[in-house]
Amino acid sequence: MECILKTYNLTKQYKDHRVVDNANITIEKGDIYGFLGENGAGKTTTMRMIMGLIKPTDGSIELFGEKVSEDTKQVFARVGSIIEFPGFYENLTAVENLDIHRKLMGVPGKNCIEESLKTVGLFDYRNRKTKDFSLGMKQRLGIARALLHNPEFLVLDEPTNGLDPMGIKEIRELILDLSQKRQITVLISSHILSEIQQLATKVGIIHKGKLLEEIDYQTLKKKNRHYIQLKVNNDREAVFMLEEKLNITDYIIPEPGIIKIYEKLTGTLNINRILIQNNVDVKEISLARDSLEDYFIGLIGGDINE
Ligand SMILES: Nc1ncnc2c1ncn2[C@@H]1O[C@H](COP(=O)(O)OP(=O)(O)O)[C@@H](O)[C@H]1O
Numbered sequence: 211m212e213c214i215l216k217t218y219n220l221t222k223q224y225k226d227h228r229v230v231d232n233a234n235i236t237i238e239k240g241d242i243y244g245f246l247g248e249n250g251a252g253k254t255t256t257m258r259m260i261m262g263l264i265k266p267t268d269g270s271i272e273l274f275g276e277k278v279s280e281d282t283k284q285v286f287a288r289v290g291s292i293i294e295f296p297g298f299y300e301n302l303t304a305v306e307n308l309d310i311h312r313k314l315m316g317v318p319g320k321n322c323i324e325e326s327l328k329t330v331g332l333f334d335y336r337n338r339k340t341k342d343f344s345l346g347m348k349q350r351l352g353i354a355r356a357l358l359h360n361p362e363f364l365v366l367d368e369p370t371n372g373l374d375p376m377g378i379k380e381i382r383e384l385i386l387d388l389s390q391k392r393q394i395t396v397l398i399s400s401h402i403l404s405e406i407q408q409l410a411t412k413v414g415i416i417h418k419g420k421l422l423e424e425i426d427y428q429t430l431k432k433k434n435r436h437y438i439q440l441k442v443n444n445d446r447e448a449v450f451m452l453e454e455k456l457n458i459t460d461y462i463i464p465e466p467g468i469i470k471i472y473e474k475l476t477g478t479l480n481i482n483r484i485l486i487q488n489n490v491d492v493k494e495i496s497l498a499r500d501s502l503e504d505y506f507i508g509l510i511g512g513d514i515n516e
């Protein structure tokens with residue numbers, strides 16, 4: 211798989227505060243990489259380093275397999291970004307704003323403006339001044355601007371921040387579209403797990419500057435599996451019976467007396483009957499779901515909002 215971004219022990223220190231601490235991020239072609247962390251975790255700082263806006267204190271960055279340095283800045287021509295909130299000239303129209311950026315980026319021809327506006331669904335508003343744009347429209351215009359030079363890699367810092375559920379959905383659909391139809395690789399940050407979860411093919415969790423874990427798609431899916439939870443007096447006897455009589459093998463015993471069964475989710479009645487017939491007391495039987503949220507909270511030690 212082609213590597214789009216790799217960071218090696220990426221570190222940023224302000225005075226004695228390590229804001230980003232030895233982060234090793236790997237993003238492959240086609241990924242929608244969800245960069246998840248609370249406010250202040252270090253997401254924006256990491257993205258600013260990736261985009262060459264600030265210098266790392268330590269460590270290095272590879273974009274498209276090439277180490278980023280003063281001499282290799284042309285690699286940024288392949289990247290589009292919105293870091294922090296996208297600012298526009300309020301008294302200029304969408305087209306005028308994009309045209310300023312187009313000239314700055316040295317993109318020939320004005321076709322890209324129309325195209326980008328169509329992509330983000332703002333073509334009908336092209337001649338409106340951006341001061342009349344809603345927050346969601348501004349975010350989309352920000353993405354249009356990031357797309358002008360036809361980048362292969364898009365870096366979006368909390369593009370859904372402050373949006374209502376409808377606006378969030380629009381951004382999500384837009385990003386999925388860019389990923390699927392245009393094969394753009396995406397790095398998107400958020401402090402809201404559910405947003406990332408619905409979109410990402412890989413999630414990197416950052417906490418207090420440390421990249422705690424990168425979770426791939428397969429693992430992500432597993433972390434959200436439904437299961438039947440049993441509370442029993444004798445878990446050994448219970449799982450013996452489940453295997454023996456019902457052929458159930460996909461289960462775990464997370465703690466004594468608790469069994470989580472990940473298969474035959476419609477078979478609760480059967481399970482109950484077999485266990486009772488074999489003298490296992492079933493104190494509780496319920497359908498539940500592993501959540502990435504529990505896992506996330508477990509990872510960062512429960513100190514959300516500290
Ligand atoms: N220029 C700076 N000087 C000092 N501290 C900074 C600077 N920029 C960011 N920080 C600190 O770094 C931490 C991480 O900030 P940031 O990367 O913006 O987090 P996030 O984007 O995850 O909310 C915060 O504690 C912030 O106060």
Ligand SMILES: [Mg+2]
Binds near residue numbers: 253255367368
């Ligand atoms: Mg931020």
